[in-house]
Amino acid sequence: MVNKPGAAVDVDQLTVRRGGSDVVRGVTFTVPSGQVTGLLGPSGCGKTTLMRSIVGVQIVAGGSVTVLGRPAGDARLRDQIGYVTQTPSVYDDLSVEENLMFFARVLAVSSAEVRRCIEAVDLAEQKDKVVSQLSGGQSSRVSLAAALLGEPALLVLDEPTVGLDPVLRRDLWALFHRLATRGATVLVSSHVMDEAERCDRLLLMRDGVLLADDSPANLLSTTGAADVENAFLTLVEQGGAA
């Protein structure tokens, strides 16, 4: 398949099998670059597996995933993707700053960049605190800050706003849009449908298949629904995959 111009991620007929069943079933879509794309769907629908396939850490059963023009998992992509897992993958026994300094050394980025990322997730006051003493939301922001290091071209964020204070949630979405404006591609998953309106583009997923791949406005007008939650229900009742 030809890589569409302007597509940062190109997923074609992707199938992933886990524990004897297909958790992603022949999914095809593209993620446009320089936009915030939301991957929405209920918990367990295959969002995380799909994101892992894009990052290149998932063994896939079939289909192809092309990221920034290269096959997912290619060694040259490793410093171009920032990936945040659902559970924060940082060191509990190090301080916020020590964690980021470590990942910065691995990525060969400066300590000024460390400061910038700590500020971007609003943790400047907590920078000397050990991660195990932080709240759940704060430690997931440490994980997010680590993914922002070096301004990666693609950010894959697995439920980064779960459990956060609404003000902070709004600030983070603003940050995602700022990053997109500067040219980064942002793919954010959520199981909360009301986050949909904050995205430039939506991928609705259920039970391993895509129900829709559209802009929020188009999605509402084609389904005639008042909000994304209802659009989702309409699509499920139509029984059709997009």
Next chain:
Amino acid sequence: MSPRIMGAVALRVLTQLRRDHRTMAMLLVVPMLLMSLLWWMFDDVGPGFDRFGPALLALFPFIIMFLVTSVTTLRERSSGTLERLLAMPTGKVDFLGGYAIAFGLVAAVQSVLAVTLCVWLLDLDIVGPPWMLTIVAVADALMGTALGLLVSAFARTEFQAVQFMPAVVIPQILLCGLFVPRPLLPRVLEVVSDVMPLSYAVEAMNNVAQTASSDLGGVDSGVWTDVLIIIGFVMAALALGAATLRRRTA
């Protein structure tokens, strides 16, 4: 392979240890306490301390580094930090090498303390140069680190990781020549002990303790052979360990 990333991993592991005062204290003080205990045990009995002391100096770094490494790397696997590192430009060799450097340094400090105590305060009789004991201890600690890294791939929980200690380490303690000199073991067990790294560490320690020579480092060349054999085991275990570090998982 990237020296920058390897150095970053080593520095990070040492920072984690520095923050964990209790573990650090245990790593450095417990071997000294146990050597003192051994010395005290044989206080009224005769030359037992000289006979068992060197072998024990080989046991500590091996056991302790095995335990510490298997638990820390298991934590790294289960917390997702390993996956994150491998999704970054980290090579497997950088990861393993970083751990080896950090724990190798800790082992060197641990060994200098234990050897200093034994030789200068507890009068352990060492014919060869005492610093050679530290060289052997570091090689031996790297062996513990490498085996710990390897077994952590086969454990899902920290509970399971700790259970590998009796399974992997105690047979080596039994067969390393501490209880029965290896040539006197039944033939099958002697062959088994030949493929166990701890046997060579204990042999090297005993050799340094009992012999001196004008050869390199003031020790019999057999000591260097033992050290090289241990390094060979370390390399093999690290290579197997690297194979268990997967960038892609199911």
